[in-house]
Amino acid sequence: MELHERDERRAAAEAVLGELAEAGVVGVVLPWVDTSGITRVKSVPLARLPGAAQWGVGMSPVFDGFLVDDSIVAGSYAGSAIGDLRLHPDLSRLTVLAGQPGWAWAPVDRYTQDGEPHVQCSRSLLRRLVGGYADEGLTLKAAVEVEWALGVGSLPEGADPDAFVPALAGPAYGMTRHVEVSDYARDLLQALADQGVAVDQFHPEYAAGQLEVSVAAQDPVAAADTALLVRHTITAVSMEHGLRASFSPKVTADGVGNGGHVHLSVWRDGQNLMSGGPGTFGLTAEGEAFTAGLLEHLPGLLAIGAPSVASYLRLVPSHWAGAFAVWGLENREAAVRFVTGPSGHRQAAANVEVKCVDGAANPYLLMAGLLAAGRAGMRAGATLPDPVGIDPGSLSEEGRREAGITALPASLEEAVRAFESDTELTGVFGTELATTIVEVRRGEIALFAGTSPEGVTRAVRWRY
Structure with a gap:
């Protein structure tokens, strides 16, 4: 991900802060789905959304190895506690949650620390196929x-x-x-x-x-x-x-x-x-x-x-x-x-x-x-x-x-x-x-x- 793209993402997030605050939003849910089909989330306070859009939110790659009961498979390419990924919200799908007042929602793409799409990000894979x-x-x-x-x-x-x-x-x-x-x-x-x-x-x-x-x-x-x-x-x-x-x-x-x-x-x-x-x-x-x-x-x-x-x-x-x-x-x-x-x-x-x-x-x-x-x-x-x-x-x-x-x-x-x-x-x-x-x-x-x-x-x- 180039620096200019990061800046554009930050600007896009800053542009919606006022509208979100007026809607009563105080936090944004950032979901992804793991290999087992469980939806996992992190969330950020509204004021942190521009930073999350620009630089992502840290998360461990260990979740790729999670099982349905939250135990972890120590696999060949997943399940390690070592390393970090970044969750970047897709602001084109930013949604104020009517069923969860005070919250907005935006699905994420997972990137490496170097700004490359994570090789096990299912959303990025789907986008490439489309x-x-x-x-x-x-x-x-x-x-x-x-x-x-x-x-x-x-x-x-x-x-x-x-x-x-x-x-x-x-x-x-x-x-x-x-x-x-x-x-x-x-x-x-x-x-x-x-x-x-x-x-x-x-x-x-x-x-x-x-x-x-x-x-x-x-x-x-x-x-x-x-x-x-x-x-x-x-x-x-x-x-x-x-x-x-x-x-x-x-x-x-x-x-x-x-x-x-x-x-x-x-x-x-x-x-x-x-x-x-x-x-x-x-x-x-x-x-x-x-x-x-x-x-x-x-x-x-x-x-x-x-x-x-x-x-x-x-x-x-x-x-x-x-x-x-x-x-x-x-x-x-x-x-x-x-x-x-x-x-x-x-x-x-x-x-x-x-x-x-x-x-x-x-x-x-x-x-x-x-x-x-x-x-x-x-x-x-x-x-x-x-x-x-x-x-x-x-x-x-x-x-x-x-x-x-x-x-x-x-x-x-x-x-x-x-x-x-x-x-x-x-x-x-x-x-x-x-x-x-x-x-x-x-x-x-x-x-x-x-x-x-x-x-x-x-x-x-x-x-x-």
Whole structure:
């Protein structure tokens, strides 16, 4: 980072101090997401924002080696107490937090002391990949669906403090559940609107106490930022209402988990490549190649998008989790669901939804992995197999073999092995980051070795 850029960052921060002070802001939250998918933060008093923008805020590189329980993997390139990094807030996403009065929020990029992007900064990686698409005349639109389970905040004396007691009793997708949550949802939607988040839908979901919010598509970096901001806001508004939100991939061992579905579309010269073409369901050749790249690399991508031992308690057949490496039109049991949108609106709406990923994922790492896979497909001119129009779980194993349908990894270890053997993904991520991902994943595997599903879900329930 050049000195003139540092000066420009400081000037930009100084220019907003008065507006922030007038809004009652006294401090700025600076979040990043670690390898395990946990959002970590530092914060600065408002008066320190210009200095933070110019020179960054110090933080240890040890966080790259953190596990979900805050233990640390002493890895090849992460987990050391030696060294320092700098957190530089992205002021283009500076947001006054409506759900946390007195605070603003700005996601950070991580730099070395010498002003170079940290080789394991997932946000910087994602930005570089988006730039690579732009160099080829392509833009992308992306969005992350956020699901969470809402639990009561106060439990009876003597109860397990980590227990989950649903705060809502109404049926899945039910009107009564929506009424139960009416005041809470009003405050949440208002907070998101005040923060500039464009919400497309809010509704009760399937599992006990489960809700979902869908937001408008943006470029992939902004979409990952927004996913982070939405979860921050949900957590804050939930606490204001005496409630507790869990984004864990599995909240109860016998329940349906929280997905983190990603929607993606690729565009060239203002035209959506997922629509208007001669291919299946209107795909263009480039749109098909992008989608085929996603499908081909899904096994390795799961080490990024389903990164917890708990993820594989969610990723089971016939639970709308996408447990098989197939694609299909509006097929919610396919790992890649193709969405055309309504007739007359398809050029704007057509996209692919990756369903096999969940709320434990670092959204920057996940988005980067998806873009890397899609780019590999486009460069190879990849083509898609026949779409699947049924629930693959309804077939016998022999029936799936005859149809060429394969299951996705059924454990984190399987996903890690697939990631290690995927030279496209590991090459894009680089040796240091790819190695850390593998070491952190295997650290979690060791952490939960021999633990029952009930024990795993309890341990991670309130971590995300």
